[in-house]
Amino acid sequence: MTRTLSYAAIGAVVVLLGGTYAASAGWLDSLFGGSSEDVYADCRQGAVAGDIGGPFELVNKDGATVTDADVITEPTLVYFGYTFCPDVCPFDTARNAEAVDLLAERGMSATPVFISIDPERDTPEAVGEFAxxxxxxMIGLTGSDEQVKAASQSYRTYYKKQDGDPDYYLVDHSTFTYLVLPEAGFVDYFRREVTPEQMADRVACFIEAT
Structure with missing residues (x-):
């Protein structure tokens, strides 16, 4: 299934079949900017800007409204997807979960978060069960169309419902996983090809540097 990544302010990146990227790794790194004052420079795979992520208000599995402050209480891996996703989302979220277990083996704690970009079908209960x-x-979150759109825009993600069957439609969406720290906010991102071991190593670096 084709995935598309688009940022209104900085152009568009097309995601090829299976979640691989048409852009080179260097181009993707430059997409995220960078800072000479980066205290986590030794932990990063590439440079990132500080204007990704931020406040959100969504709904958890119990139907309660929560904010980013409620959810991001320790190093957190944030992923945007949907429960009906036939291929990419299950793979990516399983990878994130495995990385969390690898960190636990090292005595480090992290939280995986799954934010649905398909509020039409993904009820709080469905997202909670998926997570x-x-x-x-793993924390599963959804919300109203407006809440989901605001969270997506905050992290500069892309999603678009495809035309087709009203019950079994697909949703094009970006597939980055974001590392967010409670006090520092967004600090790094992970592409689909990153392994659980590589993800755990990089998250551990940030934890040790904090």
Whole structure:
């Protein structure tokens, strides 16, 4: 399934079949900017800007409204997807869950978060069940169309519902995973090809540097 990544302010990146990227790694790194004052420079795979991420208000599995402050209480891996996703989302979220387990083996704690970009079908209960099936610590979030759109825009993600069957439609969406720290905010991102071991190593670097 074709995935498309688009940022209104900085152009568009087309994601090829299976979630691989048409852009080179260097181009993607430059997309995210950078800073000479980066205290986490030794931990990063590439440079990132500080204007990704931020406040959000969404709904958890119990139907309660939560904010980013409620959710991001430790190093957190944030991923935007949807429960009906037939291929990319299950793979990516399972990878994130495995990375969290690898960190736990090192005595480090992190939280995986799954934010649905398909509020039309993804009820709080459905998102909660999806997350719980992947990892006991995974937090599933959804919300109204406006809440989901605001969270997506905050992280500069892209999603678009495809035309087709009203019950079994697909949703094009970006596939980055974002590392967010409670006090520092967004600090790094992970592409689809990053392995659980590589993700755990990089997250551990940030934890040790904090």
């Amino acid at each position: 719980a099936n992947l990892h006991p610590k």
